[in-house]
Amino acid sequence: MSEEIKSVIIYSRINDESVVFTLIEIVNFLVDQKINVILEKSTNARLGLDLPTLSFNEMTGTADLMIIVGGDGSMISAGRKITDVGIPVLGINRGHLGFLTDLSPKNIRRALYSILKGEYVLEERFLLSTTIKGPKCQQALALNEAVIHGVKTAHMIDFSIFVNNKFMYSQKADGLIVSTPTGSTAYNLSAGGPIIEPSLNVLSLVPMFPHSMNLRPCILSGDSSIKVSFRNRLTPEKITVSCDGQIIMNADDRCEICIEKHKVPIRICHPHTYDYFKVLRSKLGFGTKLVD
CATH class of the missing domain: 2.60.200.30 (Probable inorganic polyphosphate/atp-NAD kinase; domain 2)
Incomplete structure (x- = not known):
């Protein structure tokens, strides 16, 4: 078991209404769980919620986790900006492939609950x-x-x-x-x-x-x-x-x-069931037989 999550920053580039729906669901769930929720400033400019906000430049180890809602591009963009701060990032897929964004919006509450309780692994990757x-x-x-x-x-x-x-x-x-x-x-x-x-x-x-x-x-x-x-x-x-x-x-x-x-790696938060080779098979068809 890893440490429990008490404070979360949420970021998204928000390119359609489905992303907004997922963001609202996540915020409501985290607030219900008594988690300290902070919204990235440009994200809340679209949502307009009455919650604390921070820009990337203002984030200095102020949270246990950053949740990124979007596709791999959002994950990569935010990862570059947050890596020197040292806050781990967790991706929720609202894009296409979702190779780096581990969680699906379906049953997101159950998945997040496990992570909040420490059922996750942290992986360092260099830039x-x-x-x-x-x-x-x-x-x-x-x-x-x-x-x-x-x-x-x-x-x-x-x-x-x-x-x-x-x-x-x-x-x-x-x-x-x-x-x-x-x-x-x-x-x-x-x-x-x-x-x-x-x-x-x-x-x-x-x-x-x-x-x-x-x-x-x-x-x-x-x-x-x-x-x-x-x-x-x-x-x-x-x-x-x-x-x-x-x-x-x-x-x-x-x-x-x-x-x-780069001297500082990014830390990616995965659910405890994360399996890299399973992701290769499911997302890229790795090892798939051409004929039976």
Whole structure:
């Protein structure tokens, strides 16, 4: 048994009425259970409830748990913002796939009751810190992946990769995906990268459509420092760095892009029945027979 939950922050991007319905149900249940409920400020701007509110910048370990209602995108977005505070996050799926959001809105009261009483497990997952060093320094976090690519579709970039300041290789390709184990089932998987069990301390490097027949995805230590530099002269701001497909930064061939593990992991709260491989099978059809 883990510690009981006494204080909860609730966050949602609220994109339809079904989300509002679920939020109201959760709030009412938590209040009935005598839980201290705090609403993220932009969430309550839509709900208009008479409850305490906090912005992400104001959250400093003020709760035992953050409940995120939405899809994987909401979970990823909130996770990046809350990770340095150290508040665990629990996802309730109101999106599509729901790979990171464990709970279904159906029977949500029963599931939440068990979690409030300490029937949950906490799992730490690391994020990537991506820094663009150049005329304009930029930095962003990613829970899934950092993707480096040209602005133009089907337009190759010419880059070199260094791992812990040691030359790895140079290549022409549409881009490069650097993925965490959490992101291994996202863009990394679509690009031919491996599925990585979330507890492993490794990174996945996947070149995107390389102009080579002898280049494959590569697994590196999660403690590696990766540096990417560019070899061809491009017009400024013709290289894009995307973090989780949500944060977009522009660069050019004068820049270096440095990617490494963020110093603080995110803590994800799972129900005590959580089974990663069951999620793989149910959400992605992992191991499903093509024919009987």
